[in-house]
Amino acid sequence: MPKSTASVATEHASRYLQQLCKHWSHKFAVDFSPTQGRIDLGEGRIVDLRADDRTLTVDVEAEDLPRMEQVVVDHIVRFAFREELKFDWRQV
Secondary structure, three states: OOEEEEEEEOOOHHHHHHHHHHHHOOOOEEEEOOOEEEEEEEOOEEEEEEEOOOEEEEEEEOOOHHHHHHHHHHHHHHHOOOOOOOOOOEEO
8 A cells, every 4th residue: 555654844733633633533433642643534545643842744545645645735734724834745
């Protein structure tokens, strides 16, 4: 399964992690704390998140990797409308 990761500089990493997990918990299997989260989107699509004081790290695993990366970015950017976030995805 193709995988990619992005580290995003932000002082609000924990907030965005929790918002994304709560948002998707209504449709998908989600497990999270303030510092890490996992979203199982079904069909082998997994989003793992880690937050520290300065960085949100997002790992995506999916057959349709570019599409899933964009879905994650679109959601987090919506939550982070007060700041401009930069996602630099790299395949792992």
